[in-house]
Amino acid sequence: MQFTQEDRVYMARAIELAKKGRYTTTPNPNVGCVLVKSGEIVGEGFHQKAGQSHAEVNAIAMAGEKAKGATAYVTLEPCSHFGLTPPCAEGLKKAGIIKVISAMVDPNPKVSGKGLAILNEAGVETAHGLLEKEAIDLNPGFLTRMKTGKPFVTCKLASSLDGKTALKNGQSKWITGSKARQDVQNLRAQNCAILTGADTVILDNAKMNVRYEELMKTEFTELNLNSDQLRQPIRIVIDSQNRLTPDLEFFKISSPIIILTTKLDKSSQWPHFVTQMLVPERDGKIDLSVALTKLASHNINNLFLEAGHTLSGKFSELDLVDQYIFYIAPKLMGDCSKGLVNLPEFTNMMQVNELTFLEVTMIGEDIRIIASPKKTN
């Protein structure tokens, strides 16, 4: 399929629109739509929240009568099934759209190709594959869950330049600067859930929530969402030995919590927003791979791992990390300070965990590195 430069511009706009949903659409994907008629954008829309109207519906509503005869640019193949809303393929057809260009087909087996088929049958021209890479990047979590049955796991790590996370006595406030910490808030807000270990919740008395006032210092403000519209990511904590107690700060924030455990704790009085989820054991610990599959079945697309060196190391060792985000502070803390990742002892350099750097940025006085695990073929 040959696309024109104009096609590219409109699809790029649809991708920009899709991004506006990144704080709110979970568990749905981010989708944007642009309707163009006679070289003019007549309608635009994006999906904001599950249960609310899809991008195509919003764009058609904006276009009104002008939708008739227009071409639709959609970042994802229009849906063909009745979910919480009617199928968009039908909606586009009814609105009189004559051509639909999708950036990518739907990875969901319930939909893939069917939306295009409905349109074709109705005499609507279709094409796909325009800016596909960019469209894929819109929804790492949704696509990973559809393809692998697991969430997309981002492992966040923060350290000094010499890879240290705390002094020997445990002090760690603060290693990174305020801008980096705001950036973490922003990433938390874009993930469906945050995963941590019992140690972090107990020893650091961490809340692991998104603080609206911090978020308001980030790009989040561009979306003009108020604090009521802010969705708190689900907070997930691994507690194989049932060491958590309801009096911890973590349980003072009234938003959904999942405790992953190998044995239900029936003695504690957990608040109503806390769910215990049973996961089988493996080597005396929670089986992390099974845990991820369970979380995906609860519609968690993007999982943000913020844990200590043991749990982060375990995820890394088991190859369960899809992306790393490192914050490196301009500090040297010395060899007697605490390390970043606990890994088994390697006896050969060929065994170490290899990554690929994808992006390096200055965030305030710190450096942020985005990396992916190197795929071993």
Place this chain on the structure above:
Amino acid sequence: MQFTQEDRVYMARAIELAKKGRYTTTPNPNVGCVLVKSGEIVGEGFHQKAGQSHAEVNAIAMAGEKAKGATAYVTLEPCSHFGLTPPCAEGLKKAGIIKVISAMVDPNPKVSGKGLAILNEAGVETAHGLLEKEAIDLNPGFLTRMKTGKPFVTCKLASSLDGKTALKNGQSKWITGSKARQDVQNLRAQNCAILTGADTVILDNAKMNVRYEELMKTEFTELNLNSDQLRQPIRIVIDSQNRLTPDLEFFKISSPIIILTTKLDKSSQWPHFVTQMLVPERDGKIDLSVALTKLASHNINNLFLEAGHTLSGKFSELDLVDQYIFYIAPKLMGDCSKGLVNLPEFTNMMQVNELTFLEVTMIGEDIRIIASPKKTN
């Protein structure tokens, strides 16, 4: 003093020229000169090597008769004293230059202001301060030595993302990639001397020299210097306990070596290119501060520190580092691998060594970070 946009362009050219000397001028500073007459460059030159002609002399030679009535742009105040060559201030005057613009005055007390005075007395107009910052950056070592009586110390460190330099069993080949290692060769070649510890020379059997064939894969090639013109940096090794022996690889490369020791080793048969330098003790070790002063008095401007975690940590702890260059490889080696810098145990986050990131670049698959110690006022 008001400078024009044209002035800036010519001085920027003089600075570019000065950089061409960066592999060879030691212990002299890098200097460039441009002669301009009626809006045209009539002569250009840079200083290439101590004992050879200065930038101004080269520019005048190129201009010939056209030097008469020209303006000279020089990155450093023209010298006024007889060193290995006659004073340039005199040369400029004799050549009929009518105006001299210097980027900066000379920091050398033997020269500072005197070159300009000679010119002024001869009726040559002078000005200075144009692109001064850029001119200062040409000669960190020379300026530091003139101002503080110590060399400019660059501490090079290379590690995995989690700050590790070797496996528990000592394996470390290779952490960084070939591009980063070529970059180190290029930096070695630009420094007057390389400083390391006896451990590195003994345990790694390191040569610490510049390999021409590796250098030829870097920007060095742009200068069209052949291997005969390559100056090996002086190799300096700290050996307070006289553990070094002449059979090590380090001593197989026939280029100047200085052994810093607290007690001369008179029993070993050192090759002719090895000098033992006596330095007083401090806390049972070489007094590093005194060592630096001694090295500066031997005309070492830029010192490249490539050492293990103990010596690097000591320099950092004693605040003797002017600049850090970190190479970070996309690898995780785990907490049981070996650390980057040995520092005293800190009990409060306020005590850790704070740096400022100046530059971050990708070098092949690795990241290079240039940082400076944060000045505590």
